[in-house]
Amino acid sequence: MKNFLLYAIVGLGVVAYNVATQADRDATGNIVDGGTVNPFTIRLGDCFNDTGALGSEEAGEVSSLPGVPCSEPHDNEVYAVFDVSFDSFPGDDQMADTAFEHCLEQFSDFVGVDYESSVLDFTALYPSSQSWSTQNDREVVCAVFEMNGEKLTGSAKDSAI
16 A cells, blocks of 8 residues: 555656646647647647757657747747658658658748758657657657757748748
């Protein structure tokens, strides 16, 4: 009985911590107060800051993102979200190539200038073999960032930067 009570208290503590640290959204879904955002629930127009994993060449699995209101300085803004249509996981290289191609196609429509003329770059969050099989993950998230490492403030939509 003591172990069950201890596990229940620890479990409630973890749930309370997660709820307390989640980003707050308004009625329209915009982030109005910073906090963690689950990468499986990130939305078009969300802004977030970098994590150590996002900045590395071998980023790996991302379990949470530091969401912030777009009106505050931020590293990234989600500009496209789409599902891939493979019948089975195509492998990491093909998944990365597909994410890159589709994100690039959406870039100029969002920013208002072609990729080569922009000071912005983009990154993509895409399914891994593990998330594909265990969470039925098919979603790619494209996010713009300032390639010189400067923070963005406000939306980059139609900014032509």
